[in-house]
Amino acid sequence: MIGVAMFVCGVLAVGAAFLFLGLHLRSSSAAWVSKASLVTGILFVGFALVSLKVYPGAALASSSMQKSATTGSRSTGAMTGMTAMGKSPTMGVASTAVGVTDASSTALSNSQIEAQNQMAKDIMNEQGMTPKVLQDGTKQFTLTAQPVIWHLYQSRNVNDWGYNGSVPGPLIRVKVGDKVQVVLHNELPEATTLHFQGISVPSDMDGVPTISQKPVAPGGSYVYQFTVTPDMVGTHAYFSDTDAGKQIDAGLHGVLLVDPAEGKQYPDADVDALFELGGLAVDSSPSENVFTMDGKPFPNAPQLTVQQGQTVIVRLVHNTAECYHAMHLHGYTFQVVAMDGHPLAKPISGNVVSLAPAETVDIKFVANNPGEWMFHCHIMDHMMNPDDDVDEMGGLTTYFHVVANSNESGQS
Incomplete structure (x- = not known):
């Protein structure tokens, strides 16, 4: 387009x-x-x-090109916005974001809010779904697309859509050689599908509505099946490919991690963390104006804690439908070691990396500089929450805590 x-x-x-x-x-x-x-x-x-x-998608593509150039002008690190645009996947997004409605009048209990915040921490910690193992060894994962009231920040809840009551959906983790079955149940008021970005699957498993499969009607189900091959190892996005501009930004997205048949993709990494970048439009905004990390904007976005000297892998998955992001880590120069699930023959050094919609990037650094280091998008309005009078910062903002002279490490 x-x-x-x-x-x-x-x-x-x-x-x-x-x-x-x-x-x-x-x-x-x-x-x-x-x-x-x-x-x-x-x-x-x-x-x-x-x-x-x-x-009509041409207007969006033209707009995306302009956004890409803007992102590139802000980026000083590993990739420019133009590089990201050149790798931009073919997501069937709408020309403008379709906003979610406010649900702040519906109170969530503190325990419900904490449970949602814990979901975000679990995703950062790469705690995936536990599959059902079928008689022939197939790993079966079930995703139920359903409405969910989602807490963003103080006094702001929204009517979102999610998988299994979570935004983003739960992490799916498999390894080479696995036979995988993903059962999609649709409890939404409209049709939907499921697409695995960067995964080579049969046409009728690709999730492109009316082209590769009929959309899954409300109340219906569909079974996606594929066998994991070595070329799939890496970090991938999954999302709805039906009315994608609306459904992705409503919360229908998640992450698929593929490990080697034996061992880890990054055997020298002491810490392997995942940050999925999401976005949605609130307050009748014509475009995305709330941005999330693992489903939560700052200050509820999960924060990463590591020990001085540890080797750290951070997987970034861009699952907003229309915006580009330029993620910047203070205090460090990192290496981009993989893009879109594929390792780079020559890693790229920088402290800012740009991502296009549905793109994934893995970065690596050695935590040799103790301190509290901000990790955020370099596009300023992606670092703020609308109508939030409590926190000046918001959106795609979190902290990496590098602890000196301590035996305790982990994520929080």
């Missing part, structure tokens, strides 16, 4: 040039040239407008 956007922009530019030429020559003796230029310009502009009508 980015190619369509570039084509439409080119047609508009040519049309504008002809219109300018026609207007410029109106007072000259070459009246026929003026008329011909004006007619040609009108035809080009009209064709471009019709193209936008036929290919």
